[in-house]
Amino acid sequence: MKNPWLDIPFGDYEGHMNSPAVAQLQVLNELFAAVLASHRPKSVAILGCAGGNGLEHIDASVTERVVGIDINPAYLQILRKRFSHSQMNLELVEADFASPTFSVPPVELVFAALVFEYVPTDQAVRTVSRSLVPDGILVAALQLPSAASPPVTKTEFSSLETLAPILELVSPDTFTRACAANGLELVKEQTIPLKQGKKLFAGHYRKGRAMPMLTISVE
Ligand SMILES: C[S@@+](CC[C@H](N)C(=O)[O-])C[C@H]1O[C@@H](n2cnc3c(N)ncnc32)[C@H](O)[C@@H]1O
Structure with a gap:
């Protein structure tokens, strides 16, 4: 099945994220700014x-x-143009960052906001862990379930509704367990309110240093 993200025009994506009922671009922007300021x-x-x-x-x-990864080449083209100066x-x-073959030369910080909802958790966390240096930090923002609003808020941008079949909320506990299994320890958590009674969980995880090799001598 073709990934529906590939067919969502950028204008629809940004219009949806910026619309008064969603207003998530600003929240994610502020989270990224704070994370950069604290980790440098x-x-x-x-x-x-x-x-x-x-x-x-x-x-x-x-x-x-700075490495920007996205499955949609049209979005990357826009990004390139916006930041050309x-x-x-x-x-x-x-x-696809969750592909088993995906890798980037390891970095000190991975920022991943509202993306784990679209990929298999264990596989994705494994590739993220591989992409971090020891002591590196992953900040993952996950959408929490809301009784008041569906996972994809209805806006005038109906193309976003094509995401519903692939969007699966990931519980912070499940995510944190997958991280622990891949050497990433939860060091900080935040709950951030969104519009329409929604909330974000932001988990900050530190990658442990590799265990020293054990030498067992048999006498
Ligand atoms: C909700 S947006 C993320 C919001 C953005 N991180 C921010 O801070 O404003 C989801 C993005 O992830 C991309 N995406 C979805 N699945 C992906 C995958 N498997 N690999 C790489 N990018 C993916 C989509 O194309 C889209 O640009």
């Missing part, structure tokens, strides 16, 4: 970077390498 990473990868929401907060003198060292990768 030398390198960062953004999974599902779309049009580059928040990339204006990158300080190129601190963050020397930026000083940042930007690599754009068109890929």
